Amino acid sequence: MISTVARKEMKEMIRDGRFRWAGGIVLALLAGSLAMGWQHYREVNAQHELARRATREQWLHQGVKNPHSAAHYGVYAFKPKMPLSLVDQGVDPWVGVTAFLEAHKQNEFKYRPAQDSTAIQRFGELTGAAVLQLLIPLVIILLAFPAFAEERERGTLRQVLSLGVKPSQLGWGKALGIGWGVGLLVLPATLLGTLALALSAENGAFQSSLPRMAVMFVSYLLYFTAILAISLAVSARARSSRLALVGLIGFWIFNGLIAPRLAADLAKTVYRTPSAFEFARNIEMGLKNGVDGHDPADRRAEELRDAVLKKYNVTKVSDLPVAFQGISLQAGEEHGNQVFDHYYSQLWDTFRQQERVHQIASLAAPMLAVRSLSMALAGTDFAQHAHFARASEEYRRVIQRVMNTDIANNGKVADGPYLRDADLWKQVPDFDYRAPDLAWVLSRQSLSLALLTAWAAGSILLAWRATQRLRVD
Amino acid sequence: MLEAINLSKSYNGTVALDALNLKIEPGEIFCLLGANGAGKTTTINLFLNFIPPSSGTAKINQLDVVQHSLETKKFLAYIPEQVMLYRNLTGIENLEYFTSLAGERYTRDQLSGFLKEAGLPADAAEKRVGAYSKGMRQKVGIAIAIAKKAKALLLDEPTSGLDPKAANEFSELMKKMRDSGSAILVATHDLFRAKESGTRVGIMKHGRMVATLRTDEIGHADLERIYLEHMHD
Numbered sequence: 001m002i003s004t005v006a007r008k009e010m011k012e013m014i015r016d017g018r019f020r021w022a023g024g025i026v027l028a029l030l031a032g033s034l035a036m037g038w039q040h041y042r043e044v045n046a047q048h049e050l051a052r053r054a055t056r057e058q059w060l061h062q063g064v065k066n067p068h069s070a071a072h073y074g075v076y077a078f079k080p081k082m083p084l085s086l087v088d089q090g091v092d093p094w095v096g097v098t099a100f101l102e103a104h105k106q107n108e109f110k111y112r113p114a115q116d117s118t119a120i121q122r123f124g125e126l127t128g129a130a131v132l133q134l135l136i137p138l139v140i141i142l143l144a145f146p147a148f149a150e151e152r153e154r155g156t157l158r159q160v161l162s163l164g165v166k167p168s169q170l171g172w173g174k175a176l177g178i179g180w181g182v183g184l185l186v187l188p189a190t191l192l193g194t195l196a197l198a199l200s201a202e203n204g205a206f207q208s209s210l211p212r213m214a215v216m217f218v219s220y221l222l223y224f225t226a227i228l229a230i231s232l233a234v235s236a237r238a239r240s241s242r243l244a245l246v247g248l249i250g251f252w253i254f255n256g257l258i259a260p261r262l263a264a265d266l267a268k269t270v271y272r273t274p275s276a277f278e279f280a281r282n283i284e285m286g287l288k289n290g291v292d293g294h295d296p297a298d299r300r301a302e303e304l305r306d307a308v309l310k311k312y313n314v315t316k317v318s319d320l321p322v323a324f325q326g327i328s329l330q331a332g333e334e335h336g337n338q339v340f341d342h343y344y345s346q347l348w349d350t351f352r353q354q355e356r357v358h359q360i361a362s363l364a365a366p367m368l369a370v371r372s373l374s375m376a377l378a379g380t381d382f383a384q385h386a387h388f389a390r391a392s393e394e395y396r397r398v399i400q401r402v403m404n405t406d407i408a409n410n411g412k413v414a415d416g417p418y419l420r421d422a423d424l425w426k427q428v429p430d431f432d433y434r435a436p437d438l439a440w441v442l443s444r445q446s447l448s449l450a451l452l453t454a455w456a457a458g459s460i461l462l463a464w465r466a467t468q469r470l471r472v473d
Numbered sequence: 474m475l476e477a478i479n480l481s482k483s484y485n486g487t488v489a490l491d492a493l494n495l496k497i498e499p500g501e502i503f504c505l506l507g508a509n510g511a512g513k514t515t516t517i518n519l520f521l522n523f524i525p526p527s528s529g530t531a532k533i534n535q536l537d538v539v540q541h542s543l544e545t546k547k548f549l550a551y552i553p554e555q556v557m558l559y560r561n562l563t564g565i566e567n568l569e570y571f572t573s574l575a576g577e578r579y580t581r582d583q584l585s586g587f588l589k590e591a592g593l594p595a596d597a598a599e600k601r602v603g604a605y606s607k608g609m610r611q612k613v614g615i616a617i618a619i620a621k622k623a624k625a626l627l628l629d630e631p632t633s634g635l636d637p638k639a640a641n642e643f644s645e646l647m648k649k650m651r652d653s654g655s656a657i658l659v660a661t662h663d664l665f666r667a668k669e670s671g672t673r674v675g676i677m678k679h680g681r682m683v684a685t686l687r688t689d690e691i692g693h694a695d696l697e698r699i700y701l702e703h704m705h706d
Contacts, residue, residue, distance in 0.1 A: 004573045008559070008566075015561040015601075153559035162521050163575040163621070164546030472523040 001165065005173020006180065013143070013181045024057075026139055028188040033126045037086030038196050048078045051098075056430055064421045067403040068329060074102035074398070077431055079109075082379035083201045083209045084216060086193065088129035090380025098266035099389070101396035103403075104332065105371075106340040109389065128193075129374055132220055133367055134256045136186060137227045141248045143181055144231035147168070147174045148470065149241035158472055171232055171467035178228060186224075190217075211438045215326050216377040219449070222456040223370040229459035236466035259365030266361065267354035279347065286339035304331050323418070326408025333400045348386045355382055359447045362455075369452040376445045379435055381445050387436055395431045402428050447464070474499050474548075475520065476623050479529035482515050482680075489515045491680040492529065499624065502647065502657040504667035506700060507677035513660035515680070519628045520658070522553060533625055547576070550623030554630040556614035560603035564588060564613055569600055572620045579620060591616035592642050608639035615637030615646045626650060632666060644670040666676040669698050676703050 013019045055076040062073050079097040096109030148171075151157040160170065194213070198206050231248055238244035274282065308327055309315060317324045355372070362369030375381035402424070412420040442449065475497040482490040490512040497503045505513045518524045519531045522538040522545070531538045533545040553695070558567045568584050579587075588598045591612040602610065611631060618626055628647070632640040644666055651657055651672075661667055667674050669690050674696065676684040683703050 001576075004570065006563070008570045011566070012559060012561045081634035148520060155553060155555060156559065158521075158523065158553060159557060159571065159617075160574060161523070162546060162549065162627075163571060164543045164549075165574050166543065316568065 001169050002173040002176065004171055006176035009174055009177025010180050013177065018307065019143070019181065022139060022142065023181075026135060026185050027189065029126065029135060030128065030131045030186065031192060033128045033131050034086060034189055034193040034196075036126065037089075037128050038193065038200070041081055041083065041086040042200055045081050048080060048097075051076065052078050052431075053240075059428070060422055060425050062425065064419050065230065066418055067406050067420050067424060068103065068325075070420070070425060071103035071400055071403045074100055075431070077101055077262065077433075079385070079388045080433060080435065082212075082435060083197045083205050084212055084378040085380050086128065086197070087132070087216070088374045088380055089127055090129075090135065090375035090378055091382050091385060092380045095382065095385050099392055101392060103329075103400060104336055106336075106344065106393050106396065109385075127407060129371070129378075132186075133223075133371060133374070136224060137184065137256065137367075138252055140182055140224060140227045141179070141231050141245075142179045144174075144228055145235050145244045145248050146241050147178070147232055148235040148467075149238050149244040152471065152473065153241055157470075161470075161472060167236075167467040167470040168464055170470075171236070171463060173461070175232060179224075182224060182228070194426035212377045212379075212441070215438065215442070216374060219370055219373040219377070219452060222452045223366055226366045226452070226455040228461040229456070229463040233459065233463040235465040236463070236470050255365040255367045257369060261363065261372070263358050263361035263365075263368055267357035270357060271350050271353040273347065273350050273354070282343050283339060286343065287336055300331075300335070301328060304328060319332065321397055321412070322408045323411030324408075326404045326406070326411050329407065330401065330404035333397065333404065337397060344389075344393075351382050351386070356447075359445075359451070362448060362451045366452060366455040369448040369455065372448040373445050374449075376441045384436060384441070388433060391433050392431070399428050474534060475503075475627075475658055476532040476535075477519075477529065478515070478532070480482040480516070480526055480531050481528045482512075482519060482524065483527050488680045493682055495682070497625075497656040497658055499654045500651055501672045502651050502659060502670055504671035504674040504679055505658065505660045506662070506664065506667060508673055509703065512680040514629055515679060517551075517629050517658065517660060520627055521546075521549070533639050539649065540695060543658070548624040550618030550621050550625070550628070551627045552611065552614040552618065552631045554633055555607065556610040558602040558605070558610055561601060563601050564593060564598040564605070564609070565566055567613060568616050568620065571617045575617075575621045577620060577622075584620070587616040587620045588613065590619055591646060608635050608642075611632070611635065611639070611643055612646075615650075618627065618650065623650075623656055626655050626659075628657065628659040628661075630660055630662065632663060640666065658672065664694055664697055664700060665693065668693050678703055 055078075058074050059070075059073070062070060065073075077099050081097075085092070094112060096112040099109045100107045148157065151160070161167070197209070201209070217262045230251065234247050234251075235241070238247060304327070305317065305324065308320065308322075308324060309317070312320055312322070314320055359367055359372055362372070372381070376383065406420065406424055406427075407418065434435075475495070477493045477495040478492060480493040480495075493512070493516060495503070495516075502675060505516065507513055515524070519526050520533065522531075522542045526679060527582065534548050536545050538545045540548070555651070558564075559570070562570065565581065565584050566586065568588060569579070569581075572584070585595065585598055589595065592610045593609060593616065597605070597609060601614070605613075614631070626647075632643050633645060640663070647657060648670055659667075659671070668691075672686045674686050674688060675682050676686075676699070684699060686699065688696075691699070
């Protein structure tokens with residue numbers, strides 16, 4: 001009986017000109033956004049690979065110079081794009097994807113397209129995520145709002161129920177039929193996207209993305225299920241199909257447009273982040289009260305000098321068997337690291353708590369849960385940005401340590417400047433970043449996943465109850 | 474087959490149906506007459522269990538319709554004033570949908586046989602019902618009842634708005650169903666058809682059955698006179 005209803009719904013949908021038009025448009029938008037995402041992914045990935053090699057080459061071939069100059073010469077770190085970023089750009093356009101790693105400073109990430117775009121552009125950006133999170137739910141609502149309400153108005157519901165059909169079976173059949181229609185719009189583009197990735201992603205990036213892909217698929221499936229079940233529930237209970245549509249569009253606006261804003265404002269109010277200026281000033285103050293390799297007059301530097309002299313049991317710096325400059329530079333770095341660790345971990349804790357607020361807020365709107373999950377699985381959420389930022393900072397510290405240790409050990413030369421060449425530069429390993437695995441991501445997204453599942457299950461229950469008390473007139 | 478025992482329905486104190494007692498046997502057509510709001514449609518809705526009774530029972534094939542909501546509908550066919558169909562489906566597809574929801578499986582030939590039996594032209598059966606006239610829709614409704622092998626028919630003003638020829642065809646089909654042993658309850662305004670095709674008529678007023686007559690015992694003129702007498706306040 002369920003399949004009878006489902007098949008009839010499909011047949012009607014296929015014959016309905018409105019479905020064909022709307023379907024064609026959505027299909028084109030989804031395929032277009034994924035194609036654009038794919039193009040972007042390929043380009044950026046190729047650029048990153050080139051840039052990554054170039055920065056390494058430049059580092060290795062920077063010629064003969066003092067190791068500390070080399071530390072200032074620096075390298076760039078590029079956050080690798082994951083294949084699934086073609087679906088969801090996440091926070092990348094806001095937080096940037098590359099950082100300059102140099103002596104003394106933990107730099108901000110650069111290349112933030114959002115910085116240069118207007119509010120309108122940001123709103124109108126066509127990404128796979130926007131289509132999946134906003135447009136598809138709208139299509140589901142438009143397909144499902146008449147399910148019961150229109151049949152009731154037209155009188156076919158009376159006839160169907162007079163046949164001895166169980167209302168819940170009618171509901172399941174309609175859900176399946178509409179689900180099939182939505183699948184018809186979403187699956188071809190999804191398959192094409194998967195195929196494009198399978199053909200283009202290199203170095204096993206596709207295979208390693210499969211688990212993330214599967215979870216992303218399930219997440220969106222849960223999201224669409226929730227929207228469909230809510231639409232059917234409203235259609236079953238609404239006084240008219242017009243009211244059902246108005247109510248559901250209201251829900252759509254709240255879910256997709258209002259709730260994200262409210263959640264962001266709430267997160268910012270509860271867990272305040274410092275302004276960029278404030279943050280920079282904090283760090284500056286932190287650094288000022290400490291040693292700096294360039295500034296031997298500093299009190300900390302004096303303490304350090306005394307300690308080193310005592311250790312080697314000499315009275316003058318020139319009597320030291322090691323180059324004091326190297327020790328002093330490294331001490332400066334380590335002090336700086338303490339300052340950076342202090343303020344950055346504060347900042348990242350705040351961001352993490354803000355993300356937590358977003359996840360909890362998905363109690364009110366399923367969109368927030370799926371958005372969180374989608375970004376996380378695409379590797380473009382804040383947690384993974386922070387993961388990369390930490391790794392690149394670690395790498396910066398490795399460079400400084402290698403350079404400064406070399407200066408300390410070998411830098412005591414009788415005449416002229418101390419110079420080194422590629423032999424030393426090679427001692428710094430290449431930056432080899434490993435993105436977190438699925439378990440790492442899921443452990444941070446368990447709340448989103450749980451809430452999304454709860455939304456789907458709760459909505460199904462709601463729809464089931466609504467059909468149990470289906471109104472005939 | 475169809476039985477009402479002290480069946481009553483009131484909405485917020487307004488009585489829509491007042492202690493109806495009625496028994497319709499197989500092979501019988503019972504016509505409910507009365508003004509709008511007399512309780513005819515309420516009676517049909519109660520048999521369909523679309524609304525719960527305030528008191529009393531409605532039974533189909535000796536089963537209480539409230540307790541056996543789905544089983545009683547197996548014996549039943551319902552034809553409203555306007556048979557509503559799915560406009561993007563053809564006549565035959567509509568019939569197929571309704572009959573398979575009723576749990577019957579038929580081949581395409583059998584389905585077009587039912588439509589033919591109900592008097593729908595063969596070429597119309599393959600067309601989408603968006604362009605069907607009311608008479609054609611009512612025929613699909615009859616075809617559903619035939620295909621369902623309904624033992625009890627509930628018809629709510631099925632011929633109102635039909636042209637005389639179509640109404641006549643409909644009455645003939647109804648008689649055919651009666652002769653094959655169905656118990657039929659018709660709510661109607663059409664005194665002429667009620668006398669022609671009905672076995673008995675019941676006159677309703679303000680939710681009460683005020684008179685029950687056998688059609689073979691009275692003439693057209695008598696029926697009209699009695700009806701009008703009852704309508705006077």
